[in-house]
Amino acid sequence: MSKIQVAIAEDQAMVLGALAALLETEPDIAVCARATNGRAALTALGTHKTDVLVTDIEMPEMTGLTLAAEVRDRWPDVQVIILTTFARPGYLRRALDAGAKGYLLKDRPSAELADAVRRVHRGQRVIDPELASEAWNSEPDPLTERERQILWRAGEGRSSADIAAELHLSEGTVRNYLSEAINKLGAANRVEAARLARSKGWL
């Protein structure tokens, strides 16, 4: 029985090498390709027979999400696992839309990676359990487009007057939107509101 051929895409070279070492310790898995960005991963897939692709999301050149969609179109029998820091429901949904079969968080125990590779190779789906449930019954983004625009800028440290000028609004209106957002998010002020929204992936 031959080993499962795995390709890895991850922009931090040290982490890439370490993940490869981790998978190589498994007797039934072999790392056949490594890439530090999405585009390089595509070329690699062209030259190495690959069963499973493990990829980060945030990479230069081409993100893991675009990469996953591309792989689904060009090598439909390569299974894709997204491995990322971000527990954002929005990312998960986009990953699944792009045809990914697995979505794993970097703060899960390292043993789960090899496991996920095997299961995905057998045709199963592997979604981080917490995230899966959270994605389903998670409150949807309560912010309106305006509130998002304004909260974002406020989080950068810009003043109400400044933001008002940029968006061609009156200063009072900007303060009203911020007040709304702070209230919706249950925060104590604009800074906390911005932090909260960012952490939920709404900004």
Add this chain to the structure above:
Amino acid sequence: MSKIQVAIAEDQAMVLGALAALLETEPDIAVCARATNGRAALTALGTHKTDVLVTDIEMPEMTGLTLAAEVRDRWPDVQVIILTTFARPGYLRRALDAGAKGYLLKDRPSAELADAVRRVHRGQRVIDPELASEAWNSEPDPLTERERQILWRAGEGRSSADIAAELHLSEGTVRNYLSEAINKLGAANRVEAARLARSKGWL
């Protein structure tokens, strides 16, 4: 000849496990402890005889920089290597001040890690070359310890009164420190000041 005993502290469990696997592939290195935050690393050092500690900077509970300083005081013969994503001169300087012997970036090739461990164990220093030159001619951290403490909390969205209570200071004093910091950094308000300081690695 016995193996070099290495402890690793890194908050993303998957990366922690992967780094351990990476080091375990080296015949002369053994991973004797793993921790997902600074405080856990300290306890681990108390129970395992350790030669080298490899630690991330940004971790919950206790950052790698505080950890390094603590280790220098309590186990002076444990050599510390900082392994981080951030090429911030301020971080490097603080790491060296905290007694770290190595400063390595996560986007360096993974082969450099084992190498760095060996060299640091032999008593050498290992500093990322690009960063080393950059660090020398960059402005030093203008903030005092108090200013750092306060600015950090302000950046989290806490109010002056809140911060004053936590640090047992008067609210006016907190505002004074913030004013000083804002002024030193040339920012327009506390939020911008915090962002600036963070980007320079001073927070």
Add this chain to the structure above:
DNA sequence: GCGCCCGGATGACAGATGTCACCCCGGACC
């Protein structure tokens, strides 16, 4: 002892921020 600096505190003041009640106007819906 005498300065002198440093961390911390006060008080006062201008300006920014957060909240609320209420107004205006242009669609959409009946």
Add this chain to the structure above:
DNA sequence: GGTCCGGGGTGACATCTGTCATCCGGGCGC
């Protein structure tokens, strides 16, 4: 036509922030 939103605006008010000048007490150098 009327009515009911929803985006945007106004004004007023209470706090919170940022700034400055000034003060106090404890080390430290001499």
